[in-house]
Amino acid sequence: MIPKLDRRMILMINIALALIGVVLDAVSFNMIGETFGKFFMESVGVGLIATGFVNFFDKLLVEEVKDVEIEIVAMERARTNQTIHRLKYQHEKVDILGVSIAAVLREISDDPQNEMVDRILRHSTRLRLICVHPESPFLVQRAREDHVSWDDLHNRQIQSVENIVRFFKRMQSAYQRETEAGTLRNSNVGSVEVRLINDCPYLSIYRVDDTIYWGLYTTSKSGHESPQFMSRKLDKDGMFELLKDHIYALLSNENGNNFTLIKMAMKDQPPTLNRALAEQILGADRVREILD
DSSP states (O other): OOOOOOHHHHHHHHHHHHHHHHHHHHHHHTSOSOOHHHHHHHHHHHHHHHHHHHHHHIIIIISOOOOOSOEEEESSGGGOOHHHHGGGGTOSEEEEEOSOOHHHHHHHHHOTTOHHHHHHHHSOOEEEEEEEOTTOTHHHHHHHHHTSOHHHHHHHHHHHHHHHHHHHHHHHHHHHHHHHHTOOOGGGOOEEEEEEESSOOOEEEEEETTEEEEEEOOSSSOGGGSOEEEEEOOSSOOHHHHHHHHHHHHHHOOSTTEEEEEEEOSTTSOOEEOHHHHHHHHOHHHHHHHHO
C-alpha cells in the first residue's frame, strides 16, 4: 500500500529530485568527450531539476493548504502545552466548559495578580464558564468513568463552586475599587457568566476567539487521559460552529437543569452572585465565610 504523502513530504521530495539533477549535471560536466552517457546524464539531470523546482514552487506558492476541521493537539489533555492554557489571558472571547473545570477556577480565584479580573475590567474580555452542579445525577456515571469515588468527584465540584464564589469576591472588590477611583472605563469592560448544569456536558471545550480546544468524555478513560483536539473557525460551517453552538445552547437554556451562579452582562453594572444558589450548595455559613 502506497503511503499518503502530506504537503511537507511532497516539498521535500521535490527538493531531493532537484538536488539529484544538479549532481547528475555536475558529474556529466566533468566527463570527457561527447558520449551517450554524458548526454544521458545531462538530459536526466536537467529534467529532474526542472521537475523538482517546478513542482516545489507549484506546491509552495500555488496550491492552497486545505482547511483541517480537527487537529490533535495532545494525546492526553493533561500534557497540553502550557502556552495553550495562557491563551485565555490574550483573547477577548473565552468560553470554558467541563465537568469540574477545577484547575482554571482554582487559578483565577487564587491569582495574586488578578490577571483574569484585569482582562475583564480593562480589556473587554467576555468570560463564560460552565461546569456540572455538585448534586447532578450525572456525577454518578462520571465518577465511575473517571475511576474515582462519587465522594471524591462531589468534593471536587464543591471546591469548584467555592472557587467560583471566591472569583466573584475578587471581581466585586476590583469593580468597586475601580469605580470609587474613577478609573473604570465602561468601554473597556467585558462580561462574565458562570453556569452550573445538571446534565452531561458531553465535551470539554476551551474556546479562545476563533479557536476551540476540545476533548471527549469517554467511558474508558478519565478526561485528563483523553486526547485534546483543536478546531478553528473556517469560512464554511464545520466543527468549530458545532462546538460553539453547543455552548450557546447550554447558555440559552436556563431552566431546572441550568443555573446562573455569576453574571455581569452590562458594562455599567457590577457583577452579581446568585447567593441563594451558592448557599443551597455550600451552606450559608460557608458562603459568608468566603465573602467576608
